Amino acid sequence: MSRNLAGGDVQYWESLAESIKKGSIRTSTNTNTQFEELIVKPSKAASTIGPVLIILDALDESGDPIERKEVLDLLSRGFSELPPNYRFLITSRPESDIVSWSEHPTILCKHMDDLDLDETTRDIQRYISSCVYHHYYQVVDTSDNGLYWRSALAKQAKGHFQWASTVCNYILGPTICQTEAVERAKDLVHGSPPTLYQLYYDVLMQQPEFSRQGFFLAFKIIMRILITMREPLSIYALQTFLQEDISYDVCSVIQPINALFPGASSNDPIRYLYASMIDFLTICFIEIVKDEQVKTVINPFTWILQIMVI
Known part of the structure; x- marks a missing residue:
């Protein structure tokens, strides 16, 4: 965010460079310190006169409610600490903690259902x-x-x-x-x-080998890692990590369904498309499986637990 803001303002860039010179800020994991040194201080030194719009897309995907609390608290304070010409445009699914936070009088909330x-x-x-x-x-x-x-x-x-x-x-x-x-x-x-989950299912079922026991086992192991790893891995890293655990090449499993996993067609980190993919893979997948060949592979009683256990 700070790098993007610095792109169009020399004074912002110079102030940001001064902050980065401090060795502590380069290694700090404290979000309050990062926000103060990399966003607040440079923004106050900026020469931009007109409005500055910061877009935060999919706030609900920034972590679980506990992790999001730190972000929400930071944003609440940031609204008052940043210059008055700074504005935030934030999109999110209506998670309860975000809905409660958005009821603050300084926040204008629009629901998609209310739009034309x-x-x-x-x-x-x-x-x-x-x-x-x-x-x-x-x-x-x-x-x-x-x-x-x-x-x-x-x-x-x-x-x-x-x-x-x-x-x-x-x-x-x-x-x-x-x-x-x-x-x-x-x-x-x-x-x-199709519904969104049915669309996910249709994409998966394009893979002709999905009904094979070995292929489905490889898919399930890869999904466990994609869901549970804190930092996403590339195809190369996954292949190295799993070379003794699965008989299928990771590329052959992931690339045909890259519509759901950005990064699957390159050596970029593989990410699931949306947070709703986790709900689909752990809860809804069983409910919409219609192919009898696939049903013989999936054990509906152990799928939800197995996919979350490495």
Whole structure:
């Protein structure tokens, strides 16, 4: 955050550099000290006159309620310590601790359910079109039919950007050609709109070897690590870590489902797409499994416990 703020202000950058010169701040894990030295002090030295907007996306995914308390307390204090031209735009799922925190009189809270659905749908359609454009460096299928499926997908999202984002990852995967992407989009449009969890399931079931006992065991071991590790690992690190525990190559398990795991198509750290993936993998996966071959592999009574134990 501090680096981004320093990018457009020389005075901020100089003040930040002075703070970094202190050896203690480079090794400190105290968030209060970091906030004071890397954000508050440089912001007071900044020459920016106009408004400065800081966007914090998915605050609910910053940790569990205990970990989030420190962040929420820090933000509450930060609102008053930062210059008056600084503003925060924060997005989050309505977790109870965040909802209570947002009731502070200095915070203006907007619920997605209160927004105009038609306007949100138009925003989602622009988002889908933008994803398509940036993926192929051109507008794909500009015919009336092409506009139709992008509009139809936006309506199926029902105002949920997370659903739209997952769909875009699903139809625009790094190994998906343009023709297949359009066909996937049309299949989604012509069928019953899947829920977010059903969409996760459909992506997983694209992997043809999922019903094999050895493959599913490898998948389950990898998921345990992705969920329980505090810091995400790359494919290379996972492969080194698990080379004696699974018979499948980590790439062959993860890369076909990279729509759910950003970083799976490169050597970047692998992360689950959203915090809702944890709920899906530990609770909801059993409830929506429909393939009898997969059912013979999954023990519904031990899955939830096993996936959380290394």
